[in-house]
Amino acid sequence: MGIFDKLSGWLLSIFGKRQVKIGIYGPPNAGKTTLANRIAMDWAGTIVGEVSEIPHETRKIQKKDRIVIKDGKASLTIDLVDTPGIATKIDYHDFLEYGLTEEEAKKRAKEATEGVIEAIKWLDNLDGVILLMDSTKNPFTQVNITILGNLEARELPFIIAANKIDLNGSTPATLKSAFPKHEVVPISALNGINMDLLYEAMLRKFRKKRK
Amino acid sequence: MEVKVNFISEEKLNGLTMEEKLEFILKEVKKGQILVLERGLTAEEQAKLIEMTMKKVNDKFAGIEMESYMAEKQNFWQKLFGKSRARMTIVGPADKLKTIYKDKEVIKAVIVSGR
Numbered sequence: 384m385g386i387f388d389k390l391s392g393w394l395l396s397i398f399g400k401r402q403v404k405i406g407i408y409g410p411p412n413a414g415k416t417t418l419a420n421r422i423a424m425d426w427a428g429t430i431v432g433e434v435s436e437i438p439h440e441t442r443k444i445q446k447k448d449r450i451v452i453k454d455g456k457a458s459l460t461i462d463l464v465d466t467p468g469i470a471t472k473i474d475y476h477d478f479l480e481y482g483l484t485e486e487e488a489k490k491r492a493k494e495a496t497e498g499v500i501e502a503i504k505w506l507d508n509l510d511g512v513i514l515l516m517d518s519t520k521n522p523f524t525q526v527n528i529t530i531l532g533n534l535e536a537r538e539l540p541f542i543i544a545a546n547k548i549d550l551n552g553s554t555p556a557t558l559k560s561a562f563p564k565h566e567v568v569p570i571s572a573l574n575g576i577n578m579d580l581l582y583e584a585m586l587r588k589f590r591k592k593r594k
Numbered sequence: 595m596e597v598k599v600n601f602i603s604e605e606k607l608n609g610l611t612m613e614e615k616l617e618f619i620l621k622e623v624k625k626g627q628i629l630v631l632e633r634g635l636t637a638e639e640q641a642k643l644i645e646m647t648m649k650k651v652n653d654k655f656a657g658i659e660m661e662s663y664m665a666e667k668q669n670f671w672q673k674l675f676g677k678s679r680a681r682m683t684i685v686g687p688a689d690k691l692k693t694i695y696k697d698k699e700v701i702k703a704v705i706v707s708g709r
């Protein structure tokens with residue numbers, strides 16, 4: 384750690400502006416990288432990774448460090464961690480439907496399995512999580528329940544973001560009623576809808592020092 | 595096609611470490627069996643089972659279908675000494691067990707022949 388890092392860390396601790404590692408978690412195709420790109424573009428002017436309609440496009444952790452989110456006088460410096468989608472099954476046949484060759488599909492499946500393992504391991508390195516769910520789908524999936532249970536067990540602060548509210552069939556109210564104990568913010572990462580609400584929630588939730 | 599569904603009692607898994615328990619589950623599932631666990635897995639066990647499953651995924655084994663109800667509400671003593679645990683867990687090979695509906699209180703699944 385350089386002198387600048389030490390000094391900035393000291394100043395942050397004095398003025399209560401912490402630097403925290405925030406992971407974006409969820410099932411494949413919930414829009415995690417789209418959200419990471421939206422946050423990074425809004426506050427740092429760059430993107431984090433490529434997006435695709437083919438599931439498991441993100442197969443390795445992608446990071447963007449030192450993003451400063453501000454709201455009035457309050458600010459929060461985050462290292463943003465975009466994680467591969469968590470799944471209980473990865474069948475290479477599913478990728479063939481997107482026009483991939485068998486060899487490409489098998490390679491993608493292998494990399495995707497490694498990505499799931501990496502994403503789960505990263506839960507131990509984070510200060511907070513945005514759990515991203517697709518608001519057009521049933522929220523009671525095992526992946527959502529497993530991630531949620533692990534966040535609760537680790538006592539990690541987290542926000543549930545109900546993504547894709549711009550799409551027909553989106554029911555963010557279903558997510559809210561599914562997880563009444565937790566904060567649910569309805570957003571469209573693609574179109575930037577309600578991002579101000581998400582940033583406000585992030586500042587509120589992730590600036591607190593963990594117990 | 596015949597598919598075995600095994601109902602596993604709490605006592606059967608009680609004496610096992612987490613690794614042993616998950617190895618047992620995965621071994622049975624890889625044999626094509628569907629397990630209904632009387633005592634559900636904790637969130638940590640579920641995550642570990644996903645990790646272990648991913649290490650075993652190949653051309654013939656696509657992974658698992660796992661379903662459990664959300665963790666039961668904990669009382670003071672459970673919070674103090676225990677871990678949040680699902681009320682029941684059902685786990686099987688992804689190509690045989692398919693969840694068709696799930697909400698807080700109901701899990702509907704079908705058993706199908708493999709691909």
